[in-house]
Amino acid sequence: MNTPVIRAENLTKFYGKKMGIQNVQLQVEPGEVFGYLGPNAAGKTTTIRLLMDFMRPTSGTALLFGLDSRKKSPEIRKKVGYLPGELSLYQNLKVREILLHFAHFRQDVHWNFVEELAERLKCDLSHPIHTLSQGNKQKVGVIQAMMHKPELLILDEPTSGLDPLIRQEFYKLIMEFKAEGKTIFLSSHVLPEVERVCDRVGIIRSGKLIVVENVAKLKKKRIRQVELTLADPVKKDFFSDLKNICDLHVDNNRIRCQISGDINPFIRKIAQLRIIDFSSHQPGLEDIFLAYYGESENVL
Numbered sequence: 001m002n003t004p005v006i007r008a009e010n011l012t013k014f015y016g017k018k019m020g021i022q023n024v025q026l027q028v029e030p031g032e033v034f035g036y037l038g039p040n041a042a043g044k045t046t047t048i049r050l051l052m053d054f055m056r057p058t059s060g061t062a063l064l065f066g067l068d069s070r071k072k073s074p075e076i077r078k079k080v081g082y083l084p085g086e087l088s089l090y091q092n093l094k095v096r097e098i099l100l101h102f103a104h105f106r107q108d109v110h111w112n113f114v115e116e117l118a119e120r121l122k123c124d125l126s127h128p129i130h131t132l133s134q135g136n137k138q139k140v141g142v143i144q145a146m147m148h149k150p151e152l153l154i155l156d157e158p159t160s161g162l163d164p165l166i167r168q169e170f171y172k173l174i175m176e177f178k179a180e181g182k183t184i185f186l187s188s189h190v191l192p193e194v195e196r197v198c199d200r201v202g203i204i205r206s207g208k209l210i211v212v213e214n215v216a217k218l219k220k221k222r223i224r225q226v227e228l229t230l231a232d233p234v235k236k237d238f239f240s241d242l243k244n245i246c247d248l249h250v251d252n253n254r255i256r257c258q259i260s261g262d263i264n265p266f267i268r269k270i271a272q273l274r275i276i277d278f279s280s281h282q283p284g285l286e287d288i289f290l291a292y293y294g295e296s297e298n299v300l
């Protein structure tokens with residue numbers, strides 16, 4: 001069997017008495033895109049900083065490429081591209097200068113690739129850092145993480161501050177890295193955004209890893225909040241033969257309900273009606289936690 005690229009064994013961090021994360025048990029395989037999801041203060045950055053050996057765990061260990069992150073940090077870092085959650089850059093340099101500076105410390109940077117990244121992410125290399133917006137600074141962070149085509153990308157909320165088109169381009173880059181056999185670990189607090197690039201996701205809440213699941217499986221369990229406005233009123237029992245519908249509210253021609261799993265039976269059903277408006281929202285992380293509690297063998 002291949003050595004996992006990331007392995008966290010009972011990783012625990014207390015900041016004094018305050019818990020950062022507790023007993024995080026995690027494994028990421030070579031070539032995987034792993035999404036690390038959780039709301040604010042869940043422990044995403046804490047986990048990532050421990051993986052990167054930027055601080056000491058209270059207990060437990062982190063292994064990257066099978067090497068102890070505390071003992072083999074220099075060796076590991078050569079193979080990793082890292083984007084911190086809070087990026088701080090030298091304010092007085094221009095983007096090109098700062099990227100040249102990063103490239104200088106990496107052995108295997110092809111400047112053509114840096115320029116390609118900058119072009120694709122619409123990052124102007126000629127601007128001084130202190131004039132950049134938050135999103136444009138984030139692009140510089142993403143470029144420095146990817147510039148040496150590392151074996152492993154560890155990215156803490158990489159899309160924060162990026163506009164939708166740039167996000168799309170970023171995810172294209174992630175898929176290209178994956179196609180080259182690289183491993184990617186990225187944190188986020190929005191599942192719908194990362195689920196199309198991730199093979200698996202881990203969901204952390206209040207410092208504890210709650211679920212690790214294949215994205216395909218997660219999608220099967222997905223709950224959608226659906227709202228409909230119809231041209232004509234309908235009765236509640238119109239939907240009575242649907243199995244995966246719940247929380248159904250019918251108010252004349254307005255319908256609100258939740259659909260779990262396959263949405264097709266519901267779509268076929270409503271195709272018989274004249275629809276004025278239709279909306280379907282994906283659940284937040286809290287709903288996913290709820291869908292998992294008591295149901296999944298994978299609840300940790």
Ligand SMILES: Nc1ncnc2c1ncn2[C@@H]1O[C@H](COP(=O)(O)OP(=O)(O)OP(=O)(O)O)[C@@H](O)[C@H]1O
Pocket residue numbers: 015018019020021038039040041042043044045046047085189
């Ligand atoms: N330096 C620190 N000192 C004390 N407590 C900290 C420190 N850093 C993090 N924490 C606490 O550890 C917990 C986890 O924080 P962490 O920054 O890892 O969360 P996060 O999931 O990255 O959140 P966000 O989505 O807001 O970035 C929080 O309760 C936070 O207050």
Ligand SMILES: [Mg+2]
Pocket residue numbers: 044045046085156
């Ligand atoms: Mg964070």
